[in-house]
Amino acid sequence: MLNISKLHASVEDKEILKGLDLVVKPGEVHAIMGPNGSGKSTLGHVLSGREGYEVTGGTVDYFGQNLLELETEERAREGLFLAFQYPVEIPGVSNMEFLKASLDAQRAHEGKEPIDAVSFMKQARELCKKVNLDQQFLKRGVNEGFSGGEKKRNEIMQMMLLQPKVCILDETDSGLDIDALQVVAEGVNSLRSPERSFIVVTHYQRLLNYIEPDFVHVLSGGKIVKSGDKSLALELEAKGYGWLGADVA
């Protein structure tokens, strides 16, 4: 479903990704770990089509389409979801308005009418419960004044609402206490299915105790330098990144 091949990408003329390869098949959970500055967050930005992240080489095939040709919103409507490390605050626009606009955009893409307000509210309230957010958060500005944990739970709620095919979690565990981490992990686990895949980008092994990966990759110097199963994550936790060799920063 997602085939990344020899991906090179630059930010402000500085090359960050230097030939990254990754193949993700339906139902798989891939963890990407790596030291700071290895390009972990860049991968999420590039796949979501963020301005300023220039792809200078390689290909990304997404369900037979060239993902890099699609606009950011088209990627999203085709089922690619990025949970942000730092979700953006948008005061003055309520979370509810934002969520409905997102869902309606996806529905329109599928040839469906906008969801009616009553069904939407019912669904939104149920999702609030699932991620343990008070319903008041629907009325508040998007992420406005939310704590770190509330923002991440809001990201998971959006994921649940949009039911994406590929979910990229960009350091979703950063800044979370153990309770919030569990809520987030439970949300992700409830979405696991044979059709849906996850790329979990994280610095620490901790999150992987809750979201069990099928594969663990080490990203360093802009490419994947080692891949393995979940035991690799434990090894990294015990030994750090240094033992992987001189090419690992």
Added chain:
Amino acid sequence: MNYLEAIKNQSESLQAATPEWMHAIQARGRALWSAQTWPGKKTEAWRYTSLVKVEKTLASAQTGKAAGFEAAVAENTLQFKEALQVVIVDGRVQSVPDTLPEGLQLAAFSNLAEADQRSVAEKLGTVVETEKHLFAVQSESLLSEGLYIKAKKNAAVSVPIYLVFIGSQAANFRVFADLEQSASLTLVEHYLSLESEQEQQLENTCTEFSLADNSQLNHYRLNMQAESALHVGGVHAALAKHARLNSFYLAFGTALTRIDAGVKHVGEGSHTNMYGVYLPRNNQHVDFHTNLEHCVPHTTSEEVFRGIVGDSARAVFNGRIHIYPQAQKTHAQLSNKNLLTSNKAEVDTKPELEIYANDVQCAHGATVAQLEEKSLHYLRTRGISEEEARVMLSFGFINELIEQLELEAIRDYLRPILAKRFARSSELSQHLL
């Protein structure tokens, strides 16, 4: 004949048509007017705003007979559960509510009892420093009608006073609101217009508020006139001990909108909250000159103005804070944020701080920017089109201030109007309505 002369002549000819008590005020205005030099580019207060369009109007006498104003009132006004509505057409008061709440006085200048005439004559011009404001001078010179509002001691008037101004041509109007000790009042000034083919509308309203100890005024001024309208004028308030003024300004933008908003904190413990929004587009021009004066110790103010300027429009914001030498422990905050949505749009923003006391807290900031890339990106990663994302972010930028307004009727009224304002099609605003 030039504009200065035309106004002088018009002022002189007003005498026959206006009550006697106004004559001395008109004469005082005329004397100041004669001493005026017409502002040009080098006049600091008018540096970014040209008065060429005003000169061309050669203001004619007001008629108060704009045809079809009833429809404009019916279609465009706010839906209050209850309000004391006064319709003012081209500077003429159409009617004043018969029954008023306890402790409230509300009367047209043309209909004042003799004792009140004297009192209003004494009060007019005591809050505004007339000689410092060109159009306050013009307003005195052309004084012919106005509205006097008085909330008596301890009167808590819960029903809003709603002034609907309908303009189609020249209009010159005064408002004076007098809040006695511990009185409270809500006043809405709402400016609408009928497009007039013969003449460009020039409307000048000079509003004064006198707030006695512990009184509170919630004031809204919504300028939503036709594109061709010229609107000048000001709002000037004086706050005694522990008085509180909450004010909100909205200017959509017209050929020229210039509003001078001034507050003098003359009593300790007085506080002003001043919020404002301006949204000019096409070739519109909006100019806010605000001036918050802290004259005594322990007074506070919070001022927030935001603007979105599109197309070839221009906005001017001049925010002055003046802290007198004796006004220790003043807290004053001023923020002005602007979004430019076109590369031909222009904003001239100038915070102007004059602080003569040493133990004060004064913060100010002004920004001019475009929509944030990271916010646009975030919305787009959720499938929202770039165009809809722009509408949502523009709306949010303004709505952040709107949703803090006290009056629900105003929030409900403005919300859809604002959502549509930023959207070229109804689909783009559907999620904000």
